[in-house]
Amino acid sequence: MSQNNMETDNNGESGNKIKRAKKRSFIEILIPVLTFMTIVNCIVILVLVVNIGKKVNGLEQRLLVLQNNDADEPYQEASVMMSTDINGNTVDESEAVDIAEAAVCENSHVWDDREDSSAGIKRVYLTFDDGPSANTDRILDILDQYGVKATFFVVAKDKYPEQYKRIVADGHTLGMHSYSHKYNEIYESLDAYKHDLTQLHDFLYELTGEDCNIVRFPGGSSNTISKADMWELIDYLDEEGMVYFDWNVSSGDATGGHKSASQIARNVLDNVGKYNNSVILFHDAAGKDSTVDALPMIIEAILESDNTVILPISKDTVRVQHLHK
Ligand SMILES: [Zn+2]
Incomplete structure:
Protein backbone atom coordinates (compact mmCIF):
# COMPACT_ATOMS: atom_id res chain seq x y z
CA MET A 1 0.00 0.00 0.00
CA ASP A 72 -7.98 80.45 -66.62
CA GLU A 73 -4.30 79.83 -66.32
CA PRO A 74 -2.37 76.79 -67.45
CA TYR A 75 -4.74 75.24 -69.96
CA GLN A 76 -1.88 73.15 -71.29
CA GLU A 77 -0.55 71.89 -67.97
CA ALA A 78 -4.03 70.94 -66.88
CA SER A 79 -4.75 69.23 -70.17
CA VAL A 80 -1.54 67.22 -69.93
CA MET A 81 -2.24 66.11 -66.36
CA MET A 82 -5.92 65.45 -66.86
CA SER A 83 -5.83 64.40 -70.55
CA THR A 84 -8.46 66.73 -71.88
CA ASP A 85 -9.27 67.75 -75.42
CA ILE A 86 -9.62 71.27 -76.88
CA ASN A 87 -13.02 71.60 -75.21
CA GLY A 88 -11.70 70.56 -71.82
CA ASN A 89 -13.45 67.16 -72.02
CA THR A 90 -11.65 64.15 -70.58
CA VAL A 91 -10.38 61.77 -73.25
CA ASP A 92 -9.33 58.11 -73.24
CA GLU A 93 -5.69 57.08 -73.12
CA SER A 94 -5.16 56.58 -76.87
CA GLU A 95 -6.60 60.02 -77.69
CA ALA A 96 -4.45 61.54 -74.92
CA VAL A 97 -1.37 60.01 -76.55
CA ASP A 98 -2.45 61.44 -79.95
CA ILE A 99 -3.02 64.88 -78.43
CA ALA A 100 0.47 64.85 -76.91
CA GLU A 101 1.95 63.69 -80.22
CA ALA A 102 0.05 66.38 -82.14
CA ALA A 103 1.41 69.03 -79.78
CA VAL A 104 4.93 67.93 -80.69
CA CYS A 105 4.02 67.95 -84.43
CA GLU A 106 2.61 71.44 -84.06
CA ASN A 107 5.85 72.73 -82.66
CA SER A 108 7.85 71.47 -85.63
CA HIS A 109 7.43 73.49 -88.77
CA VAL A 110 9.84 72.36 -91.42
CA TRP A 111 8.92 74.14 -94.61
CA ASP A 112 10.62 73.80 -97.92
CA ASP A 113 10.67 77.49 -98.80
CA ARG A 114 11.32 77.09 -102.54
CA GLU A 115 8.14 78.97 -103.29
CA ASP A 116 8.69 81.73 -100.78
CA SER A 117 8.20 84.42 -103.43
CA SER A 118 8.41 88.02 -102.38
CA ALA A 119 7.97 90.77 -105.01
CA GLY A 120 9.59 93.06 -102.50
CA ILE A 121 6.98 92.62 -99.85
CA LYS A 122 6.79 90.45 -96.76
CA ARG A 123 3.45 88.87 -95.98
CA VAL A 124 2.41 87.67 -92.56
CA TYR A 125 -0.64 85.49 -91.92
CA LEU A 126 -2.02 85.22 -88.40
CA THR A 127 -3.86 81.90 -88.04
CA PHE A 128 -5.89 80.64 -85.09
CA ASP A 129 -6.72 76.93 -84.62
CA ASP A 130 -9.35 75.17 -82.50
CA GLY A 131 -11.82 78.04 -82.02
CA PRO A 132 -14.26 79.50 -81.51
CA SER A 133 -13.79 79.80 -77.77
CA ALA A 134 -14.37 82.15 -74.88
CA ASN A 135 -11.40 84.12 -76.29
CA THR A 136 -12.65 84.61 -79.87
CA ASP A 137 -14.33 87.96 -79.24
CA ARG A 138 -11.23 89.34 -77.54
CA ILE A 139 -9.08 88.23 -80.48
CA LEU A 140 -11.54 89.78 -82.95
CA ASP A 141 -11.60 93.04 -80.96
CA ILE A 142 -7.79 93.30 -81.09
CA LEU A 143 -7.67 92.52 -84.84
CA ASP A 144 -10.36 95.14 -85.37
CA GLN A 145 -8.46 97.69 -83.30
CA TYR A 146 -5.38 97.32 -85.55
CA GLY A 147 -7.41 96.93 -88.73
CA VAL A 148 -5.81 93.60 -89.65
CA LYS A 149 -7.40 90.43 -91.04
CA ALA A 150 -6.58 86.89 -89.92
CA THR A 151 -7.56 83.27 -90.58
CA PHE A 152 -9.54 81.08 -88.18
CA PHE A 153 -9.32 77.30 -88.63
CA VAL A 154 -12.38 76.37 -86.64
CA VAL A 155 -13.97 73.26 -85.22
CA ALA A 156 -17.71 72.66 -84.65
CA LYS A 157 -19.07 74.07 -81.40
CA ASP A 158 -22.77 74.73 -80.80
CA LYS A 159 -21.92 77.18 -78.04
CA TYR A 160 -20.53 79.95 -80.26
CA PRO A 161 -22.86 80.59 -83.27
CA GLU A 162 -22.30 84.36 -83.15
CA GLN A 163 -18.53 84.04 -83.21
CA TYR A 164 -18.49 82.09 -86.51
CA LYS A 165 -20.71 84.79 -88.00
CA ARG A 166 -18.57 87.59 -86.62
CA ILE A 167 -15.39 86.04 -88.08
CA VAL A 168 -17.02 86.23 -91.52
CA ALA A 169 -18.67 89.63 -90.99
CA ASP A 170 -15.36 91.16 -89.85
CA GLY A 171 -13.70 90.04 -93.11
CA HIS A 172 -11.47 87.27 -91.77
CA THR A 173 -11.02 83.93 -93.49
CA LEU A 174 -13.15 81.15 -92.04
CA GLY A 175 -10.99 78.05 -92.51
CA MET A 176 -11.87 74.45 -91.72
CA HIS A 177 -9.93 72.50 -89.10
CA SER A 178 -12.10 69.53 -88.07
CA TYR A 179 -15.66 68.84 -86.98
CA SER A 180 -14.79 66.65 -83.99
CA HIS A 181 -11.01 67.23 -83.67
CA LYS A 182 -10.74 63.65 -82.35
CA TYR A 183 -7.49 62.33 -83.78
CA ASN A 184 -8.35 58.66 -83.40
CA GLU A 185 -11.58 59.17 -85.34
CA ILE A 186 -10.70 61.57 -88.15
CA TYR A 187 -7.42 59.87 -89.06
CA GLU A 188 -8.85 56.33 -88.93
CA SER A 189 -9.25 56.24 -92.73
CA LEU A 190 -9.77 58.43 -95.79
CA ASP A 191 -13.54 57.94 -95.48
CA ALA A 192 -13.49 58.97 -91.82
CA TYR A 193 -11.63 62.16 -92.73
CA LYS A 194 -14.04 62.92 -95.60
CA HIS A 195 -16.99 62.44 -93.27
CA ASP A 196 -15.55 64.76 -90.63
CA LEU A 197 -14.65 67.54 -93.07
CA THR A 198 -18.00 67.34 -94.90
CA GLN A 199 -19.83 67.61 -91.58
CA LEU A 200 -17.82 70.72 -90.71
CA HIS A 201 -18.30 72.23 -94.17
CA ASP A 202 -22.10 71.79 -93.93
CA PHE A 203 -22.20 73.05 -90.34
CA LEU A 204 -20.38 76.26 -91.35
CA TYR A 205 -22.40 76.72 -94.53
CA GLU A 206 -25.68 76.49 -92.65
CA LEU A 207 -24.52 78.91 -89.97
CA THR A 208 -22.71 81.54 -92.06
CA GLY A 209 -23.54 80.89 -95.73
CA GLU A 210 -19.79 80.55 -96.41
CA ASP A 211 -18.65 77.81 -98.80
CA CYS A 212 -15.32 77.26 -97.01
CA ASN A 213 -12.41 75.89 -99.01
CA ILE A 214 -9.30 76.63 -96.92
CA VAL A 215 -8.25 73.76 -94.65
CA ARG A 216 -5.75 73.02 -91.91
CA PHE A 217 -5.17 69.41 -90.85
CA PRO A 218 -5.19 68.84 -87.09
CA GLY A 219 -1.53 68.29 -86.21
CA GLY A 220 -0.55 69.54 -89.69
CA SER A 221 -0.06 67.62 -92.96
CA SER A 222 3.21 66.21 -91.57
CA ASN A 223 1.54 64.77 -88.48
CA THR A 224 2.68 61.33 -87.34
CA ILE A 225 -0.73 60.32 -85.98
CA SER A 226 -2.80 59.54 -89.07
CA LYS A 227 -3.47 55.89 -89.90
CA ALA A 228 -4.64 57.05 -93.33
CA ASP A 229 -2.01 58.06 -95.89
CA MET A 230 -1.86 61.87 -95.70
CA TRP A 231 -1.25 62.02 -99.46
CA GLU A 232 -4.66 60.42 -100.04
CA LEU A 233 -6.24 63.10 -97.87
CA ILE A 234 -4.37 65.81 -99.77
CA ASP A 235 -5.50 64.34 -103.12
CA TYR A 236 -9.08 64.37 -101.82
CA LEU A 237 -8.81 68.09 -100.98
CA ASP A 238 -7.43 68.75 -104.48
CA GLU A 239 -10.39 66.95 -106.04
CA GLU A 240 -12.77 69.03 -103.93
CA GLY A 241 -11.06 72.29 -104.92
CA MET A 242 -9.88 72.88 -101.37
CA VAL A 243 -6.44 74.13 -100.35
CA TYR A 244 -4.69 73.24 -97.14
CA PHE A 245 -2.21 75.34 -95.19
CA ASP A 246 0.30 74.40 -92.52
CA TRP A 247 2.54 76.97 -90.83
CA ASN A 248 6.20 77.96 -90.78
CA VAL A 249 6.18 79.95 -87.54
CA SER A 250 4.79 78.44 -84.34
CA SER A 251 3.83 80.67 -81.43
CA GLY A 252 4.46 77.66 -79.18
CA ASP A 253 1.24 78.33 -77.29
CA ALA A 254 0.19 74.66 -77.37
CA THR A 255 3.32 72.91 -76.17
CA GLY A 256 5.45 72.58 -73.07
CA GLY A 257 3.09 74.03 -70.49
CA HIS A 258 1.85 77.54 -69.94
CA LYS A 259 3.60 80.29 -71.89
CA SER A 260 3.62 83.93 -70.91
CA ALA A 261 2.53 86.59 -73.40
CA SER A 262 6.12 87.80 -73.79
CA GLN A 263 7.40 84.24 -74.47
CA ILE A 264 4.76 83.80 -77.16
CA ALA A 265 5.60 87.18 -78.69
CA ARG A 266 9.30 86.29 -78.68
CA ASN A 267 8.66 82.88 -80.33
CA VAL A 268 6.82 84.66 -83.12
CA LEU A 269 8.97 87.75 -83.60
CA ASP A 270 12.27 85.79 -83.50
CA ASN A 271 11.08 83.74 -86.49
CA VAL A 272 8.69 85.86 -88.48
CA GLY A 273 11.47 87.66 -90.37
CA LYS A 274 12.93 84.43 -91.78
CA TYR A 275 10.46 84.12 -94.65
CA ASN A 276 8.82 86.36 -97.20
CA ASN A 277 5.58 84.56 -96.41
CA SER A 278 5.07 83.70 -92.75
CA VAL A 279 2.10 81.68 -91.59
CA ILE A 280 1.94 81.89 -87.80
CA LEU A 281 0.21 79.21 -85.74
CA PHE A 282 -1.79 80.37 -82.72
CA HIS A 283 -4.60 78.70 -80.78
CA ASP A 284 -8.01 80.19 -80.04
CA ALA A 285 -8.87 78.16 -76.95
CA ALA A 286 -10.28 78.70 -73.48
CA GLY A 287 -7.54 79.42 -71.00
CA LYS A 288 -5.04 80.52 -73.64
CA ASP A 289 -5.30 84.10 -72.48
CA SER A 290 -1.59 84.74 -72.88
CA THR A 291 -1.97 84.16 -76.64
CA VAL A 292 -4.53 86.98 -76.72
CA ASP A 293 -2.38 89.16 -74.47
CA ALA A 294 0.59 88.68 -76.82
CA LEU A 295 -1.31 89.80 -79.93
CA PRO A 296 -0.96 93.59 -79.58
CA MET A 297 2.85 93.45 -79.22
CA ILE A 298 3.11 90.98 -82.13
CA ILE A 299 0.85 92.98 -84.44
CA GLU A 300 2.51 96.30 -83.55
CA ALA A 301 6.02 94.90 -84.17
CA ILE A 302 5.00 93.41 -87.54
CA LEU A 303 3.24 96.58 -88.69
CA GLU A 304 6.32 98.61 -87.76
CA SER A 305 8.53 96.40 -89.98
CA ASP A 306 9.35 97.76 -93.45
CA ASN A 307 7.38 96.52 -96.44
CA THR A 308 5.42 94.05 -94.34
CA VAL A 309 1.70 93.39 -94.47
CA ILE A 310 -0.67 91.24 -92.46
CA LEU A 311 -3.18 89.36 -94.63
CA PRO A 312 -5.91 86.73 -94.35
CA ILE A 313 -5.20 83.44 -96.15
CA SER A 314 -6.84 82.93 -99.52
CA LYS A 315 -6.47 80.38 -102.31
CA ASP A 316 -3.86 82.69 -103.87
CA THR A 317 -1.64 82.69 -100.78
CA VAL A 318 1.80 81.09 -101.21
CA ARG A 319 1.27 77.47 -100.20
CA VAL A 320 2.96 77.05 -96.86
CA GLN A 321 2.62 73.27 -96.75
CA HIS A 322 4.79 70.72 -94.97
CA LEU A 323 3.88 68.12 -97.61
CA HIS A 324 3.69 69.25 -101.16
CA LYS A 325 4.41 67.80 -104.61
ZN1 LIG B 1 -6.13 71.71 -83.59
Whole structure:
Protein backbone atom coordinates (compact mmCIF):
# COMPACT_ATOMS: atom_id res chain seq x y z
CA MET A 1 0.00 0.00 0.00
CA SER A 2 2.85 2.39 1.02
CA GLN A 3 4.67 1.45 -2.14
CA ASN A 4 1.54 2.36 -4.06
CA ASN A 5 1.46 5.79 -2.30
CA MET A 6 5.05 6.44 -3.24
CA GLU A 7 4.28 5.56 -6.80
CA THR A 8 1.32 7.91 -6.68
CA ASP A 9 3.58 10.70 -5.29
CA ASN A 10 6.15 10.03 -7.98
CA ASN A 11 3.43 10.04 -10.56
CA GLY A 12 2.10 13.39 -9.16
CA GLU A 13 5.55 14.97 -9.27
CA SER A 14 6.26 13.87 -12.83
CA GLY A 15 2.73 15.06 -13.79
CA ASN A 16 3.59 18.55 -12.46
CA LYS A 17 6.88 18.48 -14.36
CA ILE A 18 5.02 17.66 -17.58
CA LYS A 19 2.53 20.47 -16.89
CA ARG A 20 5.38 22.97 -16.30
CA ALA A 21 7.14 21.78 -19.46
CA LYS A 22 3.92 22.17 -21.43
CA LYS A 23 3.48 25.69 -19.97
CA ARG A 24 7.05 26.61 -20.96
CA SER A 25 6.74 25.29 -24.50
CA PHE A 26 3.39 27.16 -24.85
CA ILE A 27 5.04 30.42 -23.77
CA GLU A 28 8.03 29.69 -26.01
CA ILE A 29 5.60 29.44 -28.98
CA LEU A 30 3.37 32.34 -27.87
CA ILE A 31 6.19 34.92 -27.64
CA PRO A 32 7.41 34.59 -31.27
CA VAL A 33 3.78 34.44 -32.51
CA LEU A 34 2.94 37.65 -30.63
CA THR A 35 6.14 39.30 -31.84
CA PHE A 36 5.35 38.29 -35.43
CA MET A 37 1.78 39.61 -35.17
CA THR A 38 3.01 42.90 -33.71
CA ILE A 39 5.46 43.33 -36.60
CA VAL A 40 2.71 42.55 -39.15
CA ASN A 41 0.40 45.09 -37.47
CA CYS A 42 3.13 47.73 -37.57
CA ILE A 43 3.71 47.11 -41.29
CA VAL A 44 -0.04 47.33 -42.03
CA ILE A 45 -0.32 50.59 -40.08
CA LEU A 46 2.75 52.00 -41.85
CA VAL A 47 1.35 51.13 -45.31
CA LEU A 48 -1.99 52.72 -44.41
CA VAL A 49 -0.34 55.91 -43.19
CA VAL A 50 1.82 56.20 -46.32
CA ASN A 51 -1.20 55.63 -48.60
CA ILE A 52 -3.33 58.18 -46.80
CA GLY A 53 -0.43 60.62 -47.10
CA LYS A 54 -0.22 59.96 -50.85
CA LYS A 55 -3.96 60.41 -51.28
CA VAL A 56 -3.93 63.73 -49.42
CA ASN A 57 -0.99 64.84 -51.54
CA GLY A 58 -2.80 63.81 -54.76
CA LEU A 59 -5.92 65.67 -53.70
CA GLU A 60 -3.88 68.77 -52.95
CA GLN A 61 -2.29 68.64 -56.41
CA ARG A 62 -5.68 68.06 -58.06
CA LEU A 63 -7.05 71.03 -56.11
CA LEU A 64 -4.14 73.16 -57.34
CA VAL A 65 -4.92 72.24 -60.96
CA LEU A 66 -8.57 73.09 -60.45
CA GLN A 67 -7.66 76.41 -58.83
CA ASN A 68 -5.37 77.18 -61.75
CA ASN A 69 -8.17 76.32 -64.18
CA ASP A 70 -10.46 78.70 -62.36
CA ALA A 71 -7.92 81.39 -62.90
CA ASP A 72 -7.98 80.45 -66.62
CA GLU A 73 -4.30 79.83 -66.32
CA PRO A 74 -2.37 76.79 -67.45
CA TYR A 75 -4.74 75.24 -69.96
CA GLN A 76 -1.88 73.15 -71.29
CA GLU A 77 -0.55 71.89 -67.97
CA ALA A 78 -4.03 70.94 -66.88
CA SER A 79 -4.75 69.23 -70.17
CA VAL A 80 -1.54 67.22 -69.93
CA MET A 81 -2.24 66.11 -66.36
CA MET A 82 -5.92 65.45 -66.86
CA SER A 83 -5.83 64.40 -70.55
CA THR A 84 -8.46 66.73 -71.88
CA ASP A 85 -9.27 67.75 -75.42
CA ILE A 86 -9.62 71.27 -76.88
CA ASN A 87 -13.02 71.60 -75.21
CA GLY A 88 -11.70 70.56 -71.82
CA ASN A 89 -13.45 67.16 -72.02
CA THR A 90 -11.65 64.15 -70.58
CA VAL A 91 -10.38 61.77 -73.25
CA ASP A 92 -9.33 58.11 -73.24
CA GLU A 93 -5.69 57.08 -73.12
CA SER A 94 -5.16 56.58 -76.87
CA GLU A 95 -6.60 60.02 -77.69
CA ALA A 96 -4.45 61.54 -74.92
CA VAL A 97 -1.37 60.01 -76.55
CA ASP A 98 -2.45 61.44 -79.95
CA ILE A 99 -3.02 64.88 -78.43
CA ALA A 100 0.47 64.85 -76.91
CA GLU A 101 1.95 63.69 -80.22
CA ALA A 102 0.05 66.38 -82.14
CA ALA A 103 1.41 69.03 -79.78
CA VAL A 104 4.93 67.93 -80.69
CA CYS A 105 4.02 67.95 -84.43
CA GLU A 106 2.61 71.44 -84.06
CA ASN A 107 5.85 72.73 -82.66
CA SER A 108 7.85 71.47 -85.63
CA HIS A 109 7.43 73.49 -88.77
CA VAL A 110 9.84 72.36 -91.42
CA TRP A 111 8.92 74.14 -94.61
CA ASP A 112 10.62 73.80 -97.92
CA ASP A 113 10.67 77.49 -98.80
CA ARG A 114 11.32 77.09 -102.54
CA GLU A 115 8.14 78.97 -103.29
CA ASP A 116 8.69 81.73 -100.78
CA SER A 117 8.20 84.42 -103.43
CA SER A 118 8.41 88.02 -102.38
CA ALA A 119 7.97 90.77 -105.01
CA GLY A 120 9.59 93.06 -102.50
CA ILE A 121 6.98 92.62 -99.85
CA LYS A 122 6.79 90.45 -96.76
CA ARG A 123 3.45 88.87 -95.98
CA VAL A 124 2.41 87.67 -92.56
CA TYR A 125 -0.64 85.49 -91.92
CA LEU A 126 -2.02 85.22 -88.40
CA THR A 127 -3.86 81.90 -88.04
CA PHE A 128 -5.89 80.64 -85.09
CA ASP A 129 -6.72 76.93 -84.62
CA ASP A 130 -9.35 75.17 -82.50
CA GLY A 131 -11.82 78.04 -82.02
CA PRO A 132 -14.26 79.50 -81.51
CA SER A 133 -13.79 79.80 -77.77
CA ALA A 134 -14.37 82.15 -74.88
CA ASN A 135 -11.40 84.12 -76.29
CA THR A 136 -12.65 84.61 -79.87
CA ASP A 137 -14.33 87.96 -79.24
CA ARG A 138 -11.23 89.34 -77.54
CA ILE A 139 -9.08 88.23 -80.48
CA LEU A 140 -11.54 89.78 -82.95
CA ASP A 141 -11.60 93.04 -80.96
CA ILE A 142 -7.79 93.30 -81.09
CA LEU A 143 -7.67 92.52 -84.84
CA ASP A 144 -10.36 95.14 -85.37
CA GLN A 145 -8.46 97.69 -83.30
CA TYR A 146 -5.38 97.32 -85.55
CA GLY A 147 -7.41 96.93 -88.73
CA VAL A 148 -5.81 93.60 -89.65
CA LYS A 149 -7.40 90.43 -91.04
CA ALA A 150 -6.58 86.89 -89.92
CA THR A 151 -7.56 83.27 -90.58
CA PHE A 152 -9.54 81.08 -88.18
CA PHE A 153 -9.32 77.30 -88.63
CA VAL A 154 -12.38 76.37 -86.64
CA VAL A 155 -13.97 73.26 -85.22
CA ALA A 156 -17.71 72.66 -84.65
CA LYS A 157 -19.07 74.07 -81.40
CA ASP A 158 -22.77 74.73 -80.80
CA LYS A 159 -21.92 77.18 -78.04
CA TYR A 160 -20.53 79.95 -80.26
CA PRO A 161 -22.86 80.59 -83.27
CA GLU A 162 -22.30 84.36 -83.15
CA GLN A 163 -18.53 84.04 -83.21
CA TYR A 164 -18.49 82.09 -86.51
CA LYS A 165 -20.71 84.79 -88.00
CA ARG A 166 -18.57 87.59 -86.62
CA ILE A 167 -15.39 86.04 -88.08
CA VAL A 168 -17.02 86.23 -91.52
CA ALA A 169 -18.67 89.63 -90.99
CA ASP A 170 -15.36 91.16 -89.85
CA GLY A 171 -13.70 90.04 -93.11
CA HIS A 172 -11.47 87.27 -91.77
CA THR A 173 -11.02 83.93 -93.49
CA LEU A 174 -13.15 81.15 -92.04
CA GLY A 175 -10.99 78.05 -92.51
CA MET A 176 -11.87 74.45 -91.72
CA HIS A 177 -9.93 72.50 -89.10
CA SER A 178 -12.10 69.53 -88.07
CA TYR A 179 -15.66 68.84 -86.98
CA SER A 180 -14.79 66.65 -83.99
CA HIS A 181 -11.01 67.23 -83.67
CA LYS A 182 -10.74 63.65 -82.35
CA TYR A 183 -7.49 62.33 -83.78
CA ASN A 184 -8.35 58.66 -83.40
CA GLU A 185 -11.58 59.17 -85.34
CA ILE A 186 -10.70 61.57 -88.15
CA TYR A 187 -7.42 59.87 -89.06
CA GLU A 188 -8.85 56.33 -88.93
CA SER A 189 -9.25 56.24 -92.73
CA LEU A 190 -9.77 58.43 -95.79
CA ASP A 191 -13.54 57.94 -95.48
CA ALA A 192 -13.49 58.97 -91.82
CA TYR A 193 -11.63 62.16 -92.73
CA LYS A 194 -14.04 62.92 -95.60
CA HIS A 195 -16.99 62.44 -93.27
CA ASP A 196 -15.55 64.76 -90.63
CA LEU A 197 -14.65 67.54 -93.07
CA THR A 198 -18.00 67.34 -94.90
CA GLN A 199 -19.83 67.61 -91.58
CA LEU A 200 -17.82 70.72 -90.71
CA HIS A 201 -18.30 72.23 -94.17
CA ASP A 202 -22.10 71.79 -93.93
CA PHE A 203 -22.20 73.05 -90.34
CA LEU A 204 -20.38 76.26 -91.35
CA TYR A 205 -22.40 76.72 -94.53
CA GLU A 206 -25.68 76.49 -92.65
CA LEU A 207 -24.52 78.91 -89.97
CA THR A 208 -22.71 81.54 -92.06
CA GLY A 209 -23.54 80.89 -95.73
CA GLU A 210 -19.79 80.55 -96.41
CA ASP A 211 -18.65 77.81 -98.80
CA CYS A 212 -15.32 77.26 -97.01
CA ASN A 213 -12.41 75.89 -99.01
CA ILE A 214 -9.30 76.63 -96.92
CA VAL A 215 -8.25 73.76 -94.65
CA ARG A 216 -5.75 73.02 -91.91
CA PHE A 217 -5.17 69.41 -90.85
CA PRO A 218 -5.19 68.84 -87.09
CA GLY A 219 -1.53 68.29 -86.21
CA GLY A 220 -0.55 69.54 -89.69
CA SER A 221 -0.06 67.62 -92.96
CA SER A 222 3.21 66.21 -91.57
CA ASN A 223 1.54 64.77 -88.48
CA THR A 224 2.68 61.33 -87.34
CA ILE A 225 -0.73 60.32 -85.98
CA SER A 226 -2.80 59.54 -89.07
CA LYS A 227 -3.47 55.89 -89.90
CA ALA A 228 -4.64 57.05 -93.33
CA ASP A 229 -2.01 58.06 -95.89
CA MET A 230 -1.86 61.87 -95.70
CA TRP A 231 -1.25 62.02 -99.46
CA GLU A 232 -4.66 60.42 -100.04
CA LEU A 233 -6.24 63.10 -97.87
CA ILE A 234 -4.37 65.81 -99.77
CA ASP A 235 -5.50 64.34 -103.12
CA TYR A 236 -9.08 64.37 -101.82
CA LEU A 237 -8.81 68.09 -100.98
CA ASP A 238 -7.43 68.75 -104.48
CA GLU A 239 -10.39 66.95 -106.04
CA GLU A 240 -12.77 69.03 -103.93
CA GLY A 241 -11.06 72.29 -104.92
CA MET A 242 -9.88 72.88 -101.37
CA VAL A 243 -6.44 74.13 -100.35
CA TYR A 244 -4.69 73.24 -97.14
CA PHE A 245 -2.21 75.34 -95.19
CA ASP A 246 0.30 74.40 -92.52
CA TRP A 247 2.54 76.97 -90.83
CA ASN A 248 6.20 77.96 -90.78
CA VAL A 249 6.18 79.95 -87.54
CA SER A 250 4.79 78.44 -84.34
CA SER A 251 3.83 80.67 -81.43
CA GLY A 252 4.46 77.66 -79.18
CA ASP A 253 1.24 78.33 -77.29
CA ALA A 254 0.19 74.66 -77.37
CA THR A 255 3.32 72.91 -76.17
CA GLY A 256 5.45 72.58 -73.07
CA GLY A 257 3.09 74.03 -70.49
CA HIS A 258 1.85 77.54 -69.94
CA LYS A 259 3.60 80.29 -71.89
CA SER A 260 3.62 83.93 -70.91
CA ALA A 261 2.53 86.59 -73.40
CA SER A 262 6.12 87.80 -73.79
CA GLN A 263 7.40 84.24 -74.47
CA ILE A 264 4.76 83.80 -77.16
CA ALA A 265 5.60 87.18 -78.69
CA ARG A 266 9.30 86.29 -78.68
CA ASN A 267 8.66 82.88 -80.33
CA VAL A 268 6.82 84.66 -83.12
CA LEU A 269 8.97 87.75 -83.60
CA ASP A 270 12.27 85.79 -83.50
CA ASN A 271 11.08 83.74 -86.49
CA VAL A 272 8.69 85.86 -88.48
CA GLY A 273 11.47 87.66 -90.37
CA LYS A 274 12.93 84.43 -91.78
CA TYR A 275 10.46 84.12 -94.65
CA ASN A 276 8.82 86.36 -97.20
CA ASN A 277 5.58 84.56 -96.41
CA SER A 278 5.07 83.70 -92.75
CA VAL A 279 2.10 81.68 -91.59
CA ILE A 280 1.94 81.89 -87.80
CA LEU A 281 0.21 79.21 -85.74
CA PHE A 282 -1.79 80.37 -82.72
CA HIS A 283 -4.60 78.70 -80.78
CA ASP A 284 -8.01 80.19 -80.04
CA ALA A 285 -8.87 78.16 -76.95
CA ALA A 286 -10.28 78.70 -73.48
CA GLY A 287 -7.54 79.42 -71.00
CA LYS A 288 -5.04 80.52 -73.64
CA ASP A 289 -5.30 84.10 -72.48
CA SER A 290 -1.59 84.74 -72.88
CA THR A 291 -1.97 84.16 -76.64
CA VAL A 292 -4.53 86.98 -76.72
CA ASP A 293 -2.38 89.16 -74.47
CA ALA A 294 0.59 88.68 -76.82
CA LEU A 295 -1.31 89.80 -79.93
CA PRO A 296 -0.96 93.59 -79.58
CA MET A 297 2.85 93.45 -79.22
CA ILE A 298 3.11 90.98 -82.13
CA ILE A 299 0.85 92.98 -84.44
CA GLU A 300 2.51 96.30 -83.55
CA ALA A 301 6.02 94.90 -84.17
CA ILE A 302 5.00 93.41 -87.54
CA LEU A 303 3.24 96.58 -88.69
CA GLU A 304 6.32 98.61 -87.76
CA SER A 305 8.53 96.40 -89.98
CA ASP A 306 9.35 97.76 -93.45
CA ASN A 307 7.38 96.52 -96.44
CA THR A 308 5.42 94.05 -94.34
CA VAL A 309 1.70 93.39 -94.47
CA ILE A 310 -0.67 91.24 -92.46
CA LEU A 311 -3.18 89.36 -94.63
CA PRO A 312 -5.91 86.73 -94.35
CA ILE A 313 -5.20 83.44 -96.15
CA SER A 314 -6.84 82.93 -99.52
CA LYS A 315 -6.47 80.38 -102.31
CA ASP A 316 -3.86 82.69 -103.87
CA THR A 317 -1.64 82.69 -100.78
CA VAL A 318 1.80 81.09 -101.21
CA ARG A 319 1.27 77.47 -100.20
CA VAL A 320 2.96 77.05 -96.86
CA GLN A 321 2.62 73.27 -96.75
CA HIS A 322 4.79 70.72 -94.97
CA LEU A 323 3.88 68.12 -97.61
CA HIS A 324 3.69 69.25 -101.16
CA LYS A 325 4.41 67.80 -104.61
ZN1 LIG B 1 -6.13 71.71 -83.59
